[in-house]
Amino acid sequence: MKKGITALIIGFLLSFNAEAAMVSFYVVETGLQSEGQVNPNQHSQRWEGAFLDVFFEAGHIVTNAPIQRLVSKPSGDILRAIYFDMQEARDSGSDYVVIARLDYGPDTGSPVEVSFYVFKVTPQEKVYEKKINGKTYGSSSDEVDDLKAIARGLIPYIGE
DSSP: OHHHHHHHHHHHHHTOOOOOOEEEEEEEEESOOOTTSSOTHHHHHHHHHHHHHHHHHTTOEEEEOOOEEESSOOOSOHHHHTTOOHHHHHHTTOSEEEEEEEEEOTTOSSEEEEEEEEEETTTTEEEEEEEEEOOOOSSHHHHHHHHHHHHHTTGGGTTO
């Protein structure tokens, strides 16, 4: 009897098909002219950390690329602007690519606009794109909580 129940429980647990997508994150800063501006990188690191935390907690495999800096907003294809190689992403096993572009204004210490892009690697297609206005936060914990809420809003687009 105990063996039968144990076999039933193990069989039940093994019958679940758990899928995890491999998601690669890119954070891109634009509009910063010099390295000496008011430590904007802290915002980029918070965005990156929020994405990694939220998607990992949702059961996905996550990777990140170094934070990139562009002098100005790219016109046209964001993938081309950041020199993204879709074939390399396929070869490394990525299923999705999420890009957060933080656009800084002159003399601002935080982004004035943030753009999100979600791409499916195979077949290559843009799944989602959205822009939001940047915010000023009272504390870093308030900022992290809000960034995680924003990141959670992108989870439904992974696995479509």
